[in-house]
Amino acid sequence: MMLFTQTRGLPVITADAAEPLGRVESLTIDAHTASIACLRLSGAPKHAAVIAWHAVEAVGRDAVIVRSRAAAGPGQGGLPTHHEALGHRVLTELGTxxxxxxxxxxxxxxxxxxxxxxxxxxxxGDRLLGLGSYAVVVRTETA
Known part of the structure; x- marks a missing residue:
């Protein structure tokens, strides 16, 4: 397991050429699948500022490795809108x-x-229902 806070700031490099692409600025969660959809980078060229999770080879304590510059390139359509999870309030679907x-x-x-x-x-994470600009929404815990 990794934590978002451990991942932030890690350098992102390509596996094929050991080329630095930038640093992890944030992670975008797809609430429908309760999984990471993409990495958002700082210090990256515009075409590589967002990297879909399927392009990630490995995430370690020292770096994130992506398959290649081509895998990190444009054409990342269909990714969910980014909403930061860290620091946001958590509400159940009933508003608690x-x-x-x-x-x-x-x-x-x-x-x-x-x-x-x-x-x-x-x-x-299996209780995750949604993530928006206002809150992270989770299922009410069942008894």
Whole structure:
């Protein structure tokens, strides 16, 4: 498992040419699949500022490796709109507040969101329903 906070700032390089593309600025979550949809980079050329998760070879403590510059290039249509998860409030579908997102744990291989860490405790990534500009929305916990 990796945390969003551990991933931010990591250099992103290509596997084929060891070419630096930029640094991880943020991760975009696809709430429908409860997984990482793409990386958003800072310091990257415009064509490589967004990299779809399927282009990622590996995520480690020191760097993120993508297959190639071509895999990181344009043509990333169909990605969800980016909304930052960290720092946003968490609400259940019934409107009950559950603090703010402090961190997100995800599988560094598949990109599956495992856990949302909030100010009021942990929430399984499987409960994720939506992510917008106002809040992260999760299913109410069943008894």
């Amino acid at each position: 507040e559950h603090g703010t997102v402090k961190d997100v744990a995800f599988d560094h291989t598949s990109g599956h969101v495992h856990t949302l860490y909030t100010a009021l405790g942990e929430i399984s």
